[in-house]
Amino acid sequence: MAAALDEFYERGFAAARMEDIAQRVKLSKGTLYLYFSSKDDLFRALIDTYAVPNLEQIEQIMSNAPAFSMALDAIAVFAPEMITKTHLPKLLKVLAGDSHNFPDVVQSYRSEVIDRGLAAIAGLLARADSDGEIQVDDPALVARLVIAPMVLSLLWQAVFDRTKGPAVDLARLFQLHAQYMKRALGVEDA
Amino acid sequence: MAAALDEFYERGFAAARMEDIAQRVKLSKGTLYLYFSSKDDLFRALIDTYAVPNLEQIEQIMSNAPAFSMALDAIAVFAPEMITKTHLPKLLKVLAGDSHNFPDVVQSYRSEVIDRGLAAIAGLLARADSDGEIQVDDPALVARLVIAPMVLSLLWQAVFDRTKGPAVDLARLFQLHAQYMKRALGVEDA
DNA sequence: TGCAAATAACTGACTGGTCATTTATTAATA
DNA sequence: TATTAATAAATGACCAGTCAGTTATTTGCA
Secondary structure, three states, X not given: OHHHHHHHHHHOOXXXXXXXXXXXXXXXXXXXXXXOOOHHHHHHXXXXXXXXXXXXXHHHHHHHOXXXXXXXXXXXXXXXXXXXXXXXXXXXXXXXHOHHHOHHHHHHHHHHHHHHHHHHHHHXXXXXXXXXXXXXXXXXXXXXXXXXXXXXXXXXXXXXXXXXXXXXXXXXXXXXXXXXXXXXXXXXXX | OHHHHHHHHHHOOOOOOHHHHHHHOOOOXXXXXXXXXXXXXXXXXXXXXXXXXXXXXXXXXHHHOOOHHHHHHHHHHHHHHHXXXXXXXXXXXXXXXXXXXXXXXXXXXXXXXXXXXXXXXXXXXXXXXXXXXXXXXXXXXXXXXXXXXXXXXXXXXXHHOOOOOOOOOHHHHHHHHHHHHHHHHOOOOO
8 A cells, every 4th residue: 555655646646557556566457456446446545544543643642732832842843753754745645636536535534634633733722721821712723823834844745855945944944833833822931 | 728727626637638628618629739739738838827927926025015014914915815716726736736747847836936935035034134023043944934824725725625614714814824923023013 | 892712720530559447367375 | 176366368448649621710802
């Protein structure tokens, strides 16, 4: 399935060839059909497999953080890892690029991963607000501002990875983001 | 070309059919080939046509703003427009989705549109810093934080447009973003 | 103006190649 | 041997790109 993700990532769903995916794992095309009934099926299995773990990591961080500023710091640490070391950028690109061919997959990805992730962050924000740590009017909106640099970096990684141009220091970017969010939300020692 | 953009947006480059693109403008496939020598050619023409105007608008706003906080307010006004009313979300999706099939197009889009746009923002930030309006250590990084919510919203619009789920109040999102950035950067009346 | 050449714009059937998927054969293993 | 795993060889749908021929528009000229 990692082979399929790479192939879809590099060519897009329509242009990716089943034979090439099979070749990547030293199998023949026919064998691939013993495990996945169709190209569509493979695509769906792929998204299902890689989607859920991402969410769990975020929910972990959000639920373990004793204070919102801690959660921001935690994000600043794991975001660069996630962007440079995991399959997530590829997954995002594939999902986005072929979203219109798989409306049901996109719908479920949104409701089961994205919306839940945003809800986890919004929940933490609301809690921090009632604890008096920060001051937030609309947690749902702020949650989007929190994840925005992550989405930007994921997309950047997926699309501009191979292009020439100034590289970005992701660690500093997310440290800065955490710092700015704290200041904006009125965390004391920011 | 708008027809082609729609078709590529809805199906992806590989799956889009030249005949369908032609049909959208009530022409036959053959006629389309009188104007564009190939599917590739059409794609490239498309990106070229729609890419440049986007940049110009951003550079306008950045160069006309007398202070950084004004620029943020201006962004808060035009960003929702740009996201819901222009071709930009579609363009982003198409470009991202098929980026690996057109590395040269992506490279030039990056260097001629994205990097220049970021540089314009970074320049404004640096100026505001030396004017004493704000305090910025690394304008290039902060520029990314400034555009992050725009990228998030563009992608969201392009990918989740048709899905069911809570809608976002873009106007408020960007007002909030402007407010938070001002606070984070130390603008006085924020 | 009226009419014919000339040119421009357009059409849709056709070709060649490319895969997704299926079917027939062969190896491996218990 | 029987069952499972794997392969290799069809099959057929699909579509980019071509081109011989048609239709619409413009130009030249009486």
